[in-house]
Amino acid sequence: MAYGTLAIDTIQSSTTGTPTQFNDGSGTQIGTLCRAWVNYKGTSTQSIRASFNVSSVTYNSTGDYTINFTTAMTDNNYSVCGTAGDFTGGSQNRMTVDPKVFATGSIRINVDNSSSTTDQNAVSVAIFR
DSSP: OOOOOOOOSOOOOSSTTOOOEEEOTTSOEEEEOOSEEEEEEOSSSOEEEEEESEEEEEEEETTEEEEEESSOOSSSOOEEEEEEEOSSSOOOOEEEEOGGGOOSSEEEEEEEOSSSBOOOSEEEEEEEO
16 A cells, blocks of 8 residues: 555545544554534633534533533543643643543533632533544
8 A cells, every 4th residue: 555645625434423534554443533622711601712513511510511512422432631721820720520421412521620620711622532
């Protein structure tokens, strides 16, 4: 098989609802693209700054948010990663996910500063499957 560079505008899976996958030279799958991501403001009036496959973010309570997917995941076996901060660099925060709250249509996350849940100005979450 020849290897080289492609210059294309669109990559599309041949099967509806199936993500495009990447294979190595022997045809073994080595990954897929990010299935959903969001960057949102989690303080005061919450708002999405930018997103892909996220229809909304629900504010449940202080530091407790639900990320709602536009197109559901195929199952609950996906990976969630994220960050949270306040743009000042003064606080150290973490984003956590309870494994019991994985759903195909949404994921619930919590942001805390090691002592209590907290709203943060910059919350970013990415979902991989």
